[in-house]
Amino acid sequence: MTLVSMKDMLLQALKGNYAVGQFNLNNLEFTQAILQAAQEEQAPVILGVSEAYIPYMGGLPCIAGMVKALIEHYGITVPVALHLDHGSTYEVCIRALHAGFTSVMIDASHHSLEFNIDVTQRVTQAAHVIGATVEAELGRITGREDDLVVDDADGMYAVSEDCVALVNATGIDCLAPALGSVHGPYRGQPKLGFERMEEIQKLTGLPLVLHGGSGLPDAEIRRAIELGTSKINVNTDNQMACTATIRRFLNENPQAYDPRNYLIPAREAIMASVQAKIRLFGSSGKAGGS
Numbered sequence: 001m002t003l004v005s006m007k008d009m010l011l012q013a014l015k016g017n018y019a020v021g022q023f024n025l026n027n028l029e030f031t032q033a034i035l036q037a038a039q040e041e042q043a044p045v046i047l048g049v050s051e052a053y054i055p056y057m058g059g060l061p062c063i064a065g066m067v068k069a070l071i072e073h074y075g076i077t078v079p080v081a082l083h084l085d086h087g088s089t090y091e092v093c094i095r096a097l098h099a100g101f102t103s104v105m106i107d108a109s110h111h112s113l114e115f116n117i118d119v120t121q122r123v124t125q126a127a128h129v130i131g132a133t134v135e136a137e138l139g140r141i142t143g144r145e146d147d148l149v150v151d152d153a154d155g156m157y158a159v160s161e162d163c164v165a166l167v168n169a170t171g172i173d174c175l176a177p178a179l180g181s182v183h184g185p186y187r188g189q190p191k192l193g194f195e196r197m198e199e200i201q202k203l204t205g206l207p208l209v210l211h212g213g214s215g216l217p218d219a220e221i222r223r224a225i226e227l228g229t230s231k232i233n234v235n236t237d238n239q240m241a242c243t244a245t246i247r248r249f250l251n252e253n254p255q256a257y258d259p260r261n262y263l264i265p266a267r268e269a270i271m272a273s274v275q276a277k278i279r280l281f282g283s284s285g286k287a288g289g290s
């Protein structure tokens with residue numbers, strides 16, 4: 001199957017009361033594991049690429065080419081969207097779309113609302129011309145954004161009126177309101193703003209996105225889905241599964257030198273981690289819609 005945008009998969013998820021997982025690409029093995037996990041679960045899937053990983057993985061055309069080639073090689077039939085995660089500028093969003101990405105996030109959440117609306121509007125206009133989807137953010141999701149550590153503060157929760165203004169002015173396809181979730185490992189108990197989540201979903205009518213989906217209790221994930229969260233981003237849990245497997249193997253086999261000896265079990269661990277999330281999110285078996 002060729003790459004698709006997030007539009008249909010998120011609208012179906014919103015209607016069917018489940019969420020589609022966004023799993024971030026870190027390298028070749030992550031891409032293989034995530035695609036095969038989605039196929040095994042017969043689930044729609046979103047492959048996320050954050051800006052810091054673009055040079056790490058050899059540039060946008062390399063990433064898009066790798067994804068397309070693997071879809072063909074493995075005979076993947078479930079819907080797959082290739083999505084730029086936390087694009088910081090208009091330019092990087094356009095470059096991703098030009099390289100073949102089918103979806104972009106423009107994250108101008110650390111700028112003024114006016115600037116956020118302006119740049120999100122321009123990205124959305126361009127993306128919609130070619131049938132690609134756009135996600136935008138309001139408020140600040142704390143923790144680790146790529147290599148930047150954003151510190152916690154209560155005032156960083158998204159404001160409902162701002163969300164309505166952004167959605168109405170831009171025509172975005174989904175919205176990530178910051179409501180207390182955190183990138184990277186959680187320190188202490190997370191406090192998700194469920195009331196605000198419900199209000200924002202009702203006021204905007206859009207599928208909502210939950211960033212920082214790693215390490216949240218299952219009950220909070222289910223609650224978020226009930227309130228209209230249709231896309232949940234996961235990376236840290238998969239990274240931890242991968243690295244723990246490699247660490248264990250190398251500790252037990254200090255003489256090993258062939259990377260396949262630890263990368264194959266690492267890939268299997270990532271695949272198992274992704275499949276568990278897909279089941280938790282309720283998107284297993286939803287490849288054909290709800």
Ligand SMILES: [Zn+2]
Binds near residue numbers: 211
């Ligand atoms: Zn994020």
